[in-house]
Amino acid sequence: MAGNKNPWGNAGKGDEPGVDGPSADRGSGGDGGGPRNPWLPSGGGEPGKRRSASIEDIFKGRGPEGPRRSGGGGPGGPTFRLPERPGGKSWVPVIVGGVAALWLAVSSVHFIQPGEQAIVTWLGGKYSTTLDSGTNWTAPWPIQMVEKENVTQIRSEEIPGTNTEKLILTSDQNLVDLSYLIRWNISDLALYKYQLNDPRNALLEIGEAAMRAAVARRGLDTVLTGEGRAEIEQDVNQRMQARLDAYRSGITVQGIEINKVDPPGRVEEAFKDVSSAQQDADAAINRSRAVAQQQLARAQGDASEFNNIYEEYRLAPEVTRRRLYYETMESVLSKTDKTIVESGNVTPYLPLPELQRRSQSAAQPARPQGE
Structure with a gap:
């Protein structure tokens, strides 16, 4: 349209619309008839240059050439502006200093x-x-x-884990399913952090090696007893601590606790049968030993009695011989029927057993009739 104004400036006379004439001033933003640079302020200022916004202008909500408009860009909208310090100074250095002081306090x-x-x-x-x-x-x-x-917390490591079988060979070529607990804590934090690549894994490996070495030196019966378990726990503790100290691991072993010592699951029934037979054999052996102790005590008593009699015989042989004869005859004749017959022309008869039976019958009370 002929009446429309070119937004980039007024076209020269006789030029094509939208094309600057040869007399147009392309570098100025004035009203000299040339095109207006849309990136330059419409007011005064040095032509061809645009002033950058300072940090204070940004915080005060204004641009390089004046206050910025907010609230949708409409005229008269609200603007964000920090209150000024006394004397017209900015709060920016104070805010930056406070943040730096807080950072130092928190991280130091x-x-x-x-x-x-x-x-x-x-x-x-x-x-x-x-x-x-x-x-x-x-x-x-x-x-x-x-x-x-x-560093004071007592940590626990269970070997093996839950529902896991750990078979270890004993000195008499038997297998046992053994589980145990390792209690430990950190003794030197610097060594614990930097000496070993994985301190916990090293602890588990050393514990398993020490337990296998301790069990391999003992038989199955020793491992199954309470006293044998206590010896194994002490042995494993000493072995582990010596190896950990040699590695400079910074770990102290507080104790070893054996939780379970059982036969392998596949031979558990056979193991129970063998254990029952061993218990029966032990019971028979104990009974035999008791009988042997009784016989030995009786024999020792008889020997002691004989020694006493012999000492008396040495002091008075004739008296001792006669006393032994009387005691022997009394022991023999008290169990047999006896009849006394005197020598001479008259032969009196004294039935001692019959008289004894009659005296016993007379001493018993008479039973009432009807019984």
């Missing part, structure tokens, strides 16, 4: 709880120091980093 002060220790490392992961319980200070993060660990 460390409260270590009782029973805990902390490892301090530099930015590259290099070990710096170990912090004890209490309030400690370090360089701020990320210059120094702190990692806490509870």
